[in-house]
Amino acid sequence: MADRVSTLQSAGVYQRSTIRDVAAKADVSVTTASRALNGTGRMSDETRERVRAAASALDYRPNSIARGLVQQRSFTLGLLTNDTYGRFTLPVAAGLSAAMADRGVSVFLSAGEYEPESLKLNLGAMEEKRVDGLVITGKRIDRGLPIELPPLGMPVVYVYASAPEGAVSFVPDDVNAAKNAVDHLIGLGRRKIAHITGPKAFKAANLRAAGWHSAVEGAGLEPFGDAIFSAWTEAHGYDMAHALIEAGERPDAIFCGNDQIARGVIDAFALMGIRVPDDIAIVGFDNWEVFAKATRPPLTSVDMGLPDLGRSAGLALLDMIDGKPVEPGIRQMPCTLVVRQSCGVKSD
Amino acid sequence: MADRVSTLQSAGVYQRSTIRDVAAKADVSVTTASRALNGTGRMSDETRERVRAAASALDYRPNSIARGLVQQRSFTLGLLTNDTYGRFTLPVAAGLSAAMADRGVSVFLSAGEYEPESLKLNLGAMEEKRVDGLVITGKRIDRGLPIELPPLGMPVVYVYASAPEGAVSFVPDDVNAAKNAVDHLIGLGRRKIAHITGPKAFKAANLRAAGWHSAVEGAGLEPFGDAIFSAWTEAHGYDMAHALIEAGERPDAIFCGNDQIARGVIDAFALMGIRVPDDIAIVGFDNWEVFAKATRPPLTSVDMGLPDLGRSAGLALLDMIDGKPVEPGIRQMPCTLVVRQSCGVKSD
DNA sequence: CTGAAAGCGCTTACAG
DNA sequence: CTGAAAGCGCTTACAG
Numbered sequence: 001m002a003d004r005v006s007t008l009q010s011a012g013v014y015q016r017s018t019i020r021d022v023a024a025k026a027d028v029s030v031t032t033a034s035r036a037l038n039g040t041g042r043m044s045d046e047t048r049e050r051v052r053a054a055a056s057a058l059d060y061r062p063n064s065i066a067r068g069l070v071q072q073r074s075f076t077l078g079l080l081t082n083d084t085y086g087r088f089t090l091p092v093a094a095g096l097s098a099a100m101a102d103r104g105v106s107v108f109l110s111a112g113e114y115e116p117e118s119l120k121l122n123l124g125a126m127e128e129k130r131v132d133g134l135v136i137t138g139k140r141i142d143r144g145l146p147i148e149l150p151p152l153g154m155p156v157v158y159v160y161a162s163a164p165e166g167a168v169s170f171v172p173d174d175v176n177a178a179k180n181a182v183d184h185l186i187g188l189g190r191r192k193i194a195h196i197t198g199p200k201a202f203k204a205a206n207l208r209a210a211g212w213h214s215a216v217e218g219a220g221l222e223p224f225g226d227a228i229f230s231a232w233t234e235a236h237g238y239d240m241a242h243a244l245i246e247a248g249e250r251p252d253a254i255f256c257g258n259d260q261i262a263r264g265v266i267d268a269f270a271l272m273g274i275r276v277p278d279d280i281a282i283v284g285f286d287n288w289e290v291f292a293k294a295t296r297p298p299l300t301s302v303d304m305g306l307p308d309l310g311r312s313a314g315l316a317l318l319d320m321i322d323g324k325p326v327e328p329g330i331r332q333m334p335c336t337l338v339v340r341q342s343c344g345v346k347s348d
Numbered sequence: 349m350a351d352r353v354s355t356l357q358s359a360g361v362y363q364r365s366t367i368r369d370v371a372a373k374a375d376v377s378v379t380t381a382s383r384a385l386n387g388t389g390r391m392s393d394e395t396r397e398r399v400r401a402a403a404s405a406l407d408y409r410p411n412s413i414a415r416g417l418v419q420q421r422s423f424t425l426g427l428l429t430n431d432t433y434g435r436f437t438l439p440v441a442a443g444l445s446a447a448m449a450d451r452g453v454s455v456f457l458s459a460g461e462y463e464p465e466s467l468k469l470n471l472g473a474m475e476e477k478r479v480d481g482l483v484i485t486g487k488r489i490d491r492g493l494p495i496e497l498p499p500l501g502m503p504v505v506y507v508y509a510s511a512p513e514g515a516v517s518f519v520p521d522d523v524n525a526a527k528n529a530v531d532h533l534i535g536l537g538r539r540k541i542a543h544i545t546g547p548k549a550f551k552a553a554n555l556r557a558a559g560w561h562s563a564v565e566g567a568g569l570e571p572f573g574d575a576i577f578s579a580w581t582e583a584h585g586y587d588m589a590h591a592l593i594e595a596g597e598r599p600d601a602i603f604c605g606n607d608q609i610a611r612g613v614i615d616a617f618a619l620m621g622i623r624v625p626d627d628i629a630i631v632g633f634d635n636w637e638v639f640a641k642a643t644r645p646p647l648t649s650v651d652m653g654l655p656d657l658g659r660s661a662g663l664a665l666l667d668m669i670d671g672k673p674v675e676p677g678i679r680q681m682p683c684t685l686v687v688r689q690s691c692g693v694k695s696d
Numbered sequence: 697c698t699g700a701a702a703g704c705g706c707t708t709a710c711a712g
Numbered sequence: 713c714t715g716a717a718a719g720c721g722c723t724t725a726c727a728g
Binding site for chain 3: 366367368378379382383386388410411412413414415416417418419
């Protein structure tokens with residue numbers, strides 16, 4: 001049988017070489033070729049090498065569809081997200097997809113709103129593709145899927161989304177992240193630290209407020225007023241900054257629940273002639289660089305390490321797929337504070 | 349043979365039903381079951397219905413891996429992007445993935461920098477998965493892949509990236525989008541329209557400048573100075589706004605090459621006491637809502653319709669996969685102007 | 697150390 | 713209108 005040369009281009013059709021071509025060229029059985037290529041079985045180094053050379057000469061690419069059929073694994077994962085906007089999903093997806101690529105696993109993206117209809121469509125597609133597992137991610141840690149997951153017969157992990165009882169999930173450690181950010185301000189000598197954050201209905205807002213509270217009390221200080229629950233927007237940061245200043249006594253620092261609020265606060269202060277950080281230090285949350293780097297001065301902010309969240313979730317999912325025991329529950333992953341100038345750190 | 353019930357959960361293993369189970373339950377051959385389910389072949393309505401009922405009772409999901417093996421199609425696409433940041437990619441991916449989901453096609457996401465190493469890794473994975481086609485996207489229309497694509501034997505389309513000669517590619521129609529935006533300003537009575545945009549090295553910046561020029565000249569006006577090439581950042585918008593005002597005569601409108609520049613300009617004007625739009629109208633480009641909605645006043649901006657770009661690219665790719673003739677070349681897709689308040693339109 | 701054969705779950709000529 | 717059989721490209725008991 002003539003080799004099917006992989007670069008052959010007849011009638012626009014590209015014929016890939018198969019393991020049979022490799023076996024024929026190396027003059028071994030298909031069985032041996034398979035084992036040589038996969039590093040399984042025992043055989044002489046010479047044989048293994050001969051097979052590998054043949055594969056390489058033919059530019060052989062194993063067909064993972066065929067492999068998947070017999071091994072009952074597709075080496076694919078599904079990623080479901082409702083964060084069309086991409087603020088959270090793309091970093092998670094990038095970390096996940098990079099970690100998976102190293103292990104020969106590819107990730108199907110299913111972006112869109114979490115509407116029951118489209119969700120079912122996408123889940124159905126992933127079931128038909130026989131994905132080995134599912135990563136479900138969102139844009140807030142207290143909202144999950146709006147539908148009950150049908151019994152899927154595959155492992156699922158949640159990232160930055162609420163998960164049902166007994167599931168494996170990964171979220172940032174909001175409380176400690178907030179605590180560390182506020183500790184940092186305290187370490188820089190700030191004593192009157194206010195907190196402006198998103199809506200009370202968001203769990204993340206409450207956790208960050210708790211971290212703020214705990215840092216302040218841990219240092220033997222009084223919280224500067226109550227946490228101000230508002231909305232996650234610049235406009236609200238702007239308005240709340242005005243309200244805070246008009247209320248009378250000034251804080252010497254504000255820990256903001258996200259970068260957009262921090263941005264609004266800084267803009268308001270600029271127009272009021274309040275200097276950041278000299279008069280009031282500001283720290284944000286998200287480390288969303290288009291915002292954090294664009295404020296004047298650049299914003300110190302908490303980085304949730306979303307790529308790592310995606311990576312960790314993917315690795316846990318792979319373990320589950322391999323049948324290894326994985327502890328259920330919520331994993332709170334550590335965040336890091338990215339220090340820029342808005343917090344008043346001395347530059348060297 | 350007993351049906352393998354799809355909800356059976358033995359030793360943690362979930363046994364899906366196969367077409368054999370469906371055939372057995374409907375008391376037909378596997379051949380007939382296949383045809384009934386796919387709507388091919390001719391058979392009595394009664395038979396087809398009986399097969400469908402059996403499939404539904406067993407919660408049968410066709411295994412697209414098995415189907416792919418015989419049909420030599422995987423019903424998957426690969427999406428390659430270097431826009432880790434996600435500004436352009438996620439909208440494109442969402443449009444692509446939604447349009448594909450309706451057709452039973454799933455999309456592999458490969459996000460990361462365009463580093464030759466990781467690119468080869470990802471391409472290799474997609475070849476092994478036997479994707480039916482590839483969508484290559486980026487974050488600027490004049491940069492493509494840093495590696496020569498090996499002969500892949502599969503169709504490729506480019507979106508928001510530069511494409512090799514003879515390829516099929518989709519980009520926004522920057523020239524006309526800019527022209528329309530400036531025409532809008534002219535229609536509102538503005539006569540001295542300046543242009544601040546990104547670096548001269550970016551093709552998009554030159555195209556938008558050309559559109560600005562053409563609109564101004566088309567209306568029999570003089571361009572207000574040369575196009576100001578700068579950088580795509582707020583900081584540069586801010587600085588250029590200062591430079592423009594200090595230079596002497598004021599424009600009555602500025603068309604900005606992106607929303608971040610527009611944001612910087614508006615912020616600078618706010619601090620200078622220049623009123624937008626009363627004194628100077630501003631229009632941006634990208635319609636990136638976190639920016640466009642956060643400026644005071646909200647920003648009128650060009651929307652490139654990225655989801656539609658992804659959608660169109662996917663449909664073209666599907667045609668190519670089906671062997672239909674697809675004209676090579678660059679398709680410039682129309683953009684729309686989203687009117688808010690910064691351009692000075694009268695509110696009703 | 698190596699190979700012939702069965703089989704993963706489908707589709708599709710081919711035959712009736 | 714319906715079915716038996718071959719085959720997509722692999723892996724893996726089983727046998728030697």
